[in-house]
Amino acid sequence: MQRFKNRFALITGGTNGMGYATARQFINEGGTAIITGRSNETVSNAVKELGPNALGITSNAGSMKDILQLQDQVRQHTNRIDLLFANAGYAKFAPLENGDEAHFDELFNMLVKGTFFTVQQMLPLMKKGSAIVLNTSVVTDMAVLNFSVYTAAKSAVQSFIKSFAAECTDKGIRVNGISPGYISTNGFNNTGLSQEQIAGAIQSIIPTIPFKRFGEPTEIAHAVLFLASEEAAYIHATELKVDAGVSTIGQ
Numbered sequence: 388m389q390r391f392k393n394r395f396a397l398i399t400g401g402t403n404g405m406g407y408a409t410a411r412q413f414i415n416e417g418g419t420a421i422i423t424g425r426s427n428e429t430v431s432n433a434v435k436e437l438g439p440n441a442l443g444i445t446s447n448a449g450s451m452k453d454i455l456q457l458q459d460q461v462r463q464h465t466n467r468i469d470l471l472f473a474n475a476g477y478a479k480f481a482p483l484e485n486g487d488e489a490h491f492d493e494l495f496n497m498l499v500k501g502t503f504f505t506v507q508q509m510l511p512l513m514k515k516g517s518a519i520v521l522n523t524s525v526v527t528d529m530a531v532l533n534f535s536v537y538t539a540a541k542s543a544v545q546s547f548i549k550s551f552a553a554e555c556t557d558k559g560i561r562v563n564g565i566s567p568g569y570i571s572t573n574g575f576n577n578t579g580l581s582q583e584q585i586a587g588a589i590q591s592i593i594p595t596i597p598f599k600r601f602g603e604p605t606e607i608a609h610a611v612l613f614l615a616s617e618e619a620a621y622i623h624a625t626e627l628k629v630d631a632g633v634s635t636i637g638q
């Protein structure tokens with residue numbers, strides 16, 4: 388299938404995990420993907436792996452300075468974006484008793500401010516028929532211990548789905564979200580847990596997932612690209628859960 392021939396995607400956090408898988412699939416279906424990440428090294432390695440239809444921009448979603456440069460940086464490659472996948476980020480644990488201001492600001496700057504201003508900056512490049520997909524999380528439906536700040540930040544992103552959709556309707560831009568369940572990525576490495584704790588957490592989570600396995604990044608990519616495609620032309624202001632039912636019927 389070549390659903391995205393001559394189309395451009397901006398995928399924030401595209402050097403790894405779900406963002407990378409989405410970029411790879413977008414390219415496989417004929418498009419050009421511009422990916423971001425925090426370091427020149429991760430961005431250039433991913434661009435090399437993704438091949439000639441990948442472009443990279445080093446940009447930190449937690450930095451207003453970087454976000455305000457993003458539009459000009461994208462314009463060096465294209466003056467139109469057909470898919471914006473606002474995906475950059477990670478989760479981090481902090482118990483209520485000792486979550487500090489730095490923890491709060493790190494997550495809210497990157498996930499909430501980052502998403503809001505990235506979308507704002509890309510809007511002038513998005514025309515009728517284009518699509519925005521925001522990455523939320525299964526945690527918005529649950530109470531995961533020590534995750535209150537991350538959950539609040541992702542819940543704010545979830546609220547953007549509706550409000551951005553309302554504001555983008557007249558522009559002909561569809562806005563939706565995906566809510567990934569537990570996905571097999573490097574995301575756990577940012578949580579602040581040791582490798583031993585990560586292995587223990589994974590083993591305790593698996594039995595709670597109806598399919599008894601973590602999802603694969605490609606399974607998220609399929610959902611994002613469906614929402615970006617013509618097949619989803621009547622889907623707007625909604626959040627698609629890609630979580631094997633864990634948020635609804637998990638144990």
Ligand SMILES: NC(=O)c1ccc[n+]([C@@H]2O[C@H](COP(=O)([O-])OP(=O)(O)OC[C@H]3O[C@@H](n4cnc5c(N)ncnc54)[C@H](OP(=O)(O)O)[C@@H]3O)[C@@H](O)[C@H]2O)c1
Binds near residue numbers: 400402403449570571
């Ligand atoms: N894995 C899960 O189970 C899960 C579940 C629900 C939601 N999510 C969400 O899914 C999104 C993608 O995570 P993932 O699981 O695919 O993790 P991942 O494999 O660690 O990928 C995260 C990506 O985001 C980039 N990134 C992180 N912080 C960034 C920042 N401040 N500015 C720009 N880029 C940044 C990373 O690039 P660099 O390292 O190159 O900067 C990397 O490309 C995140 O928003 C995460 O919260 C994950």
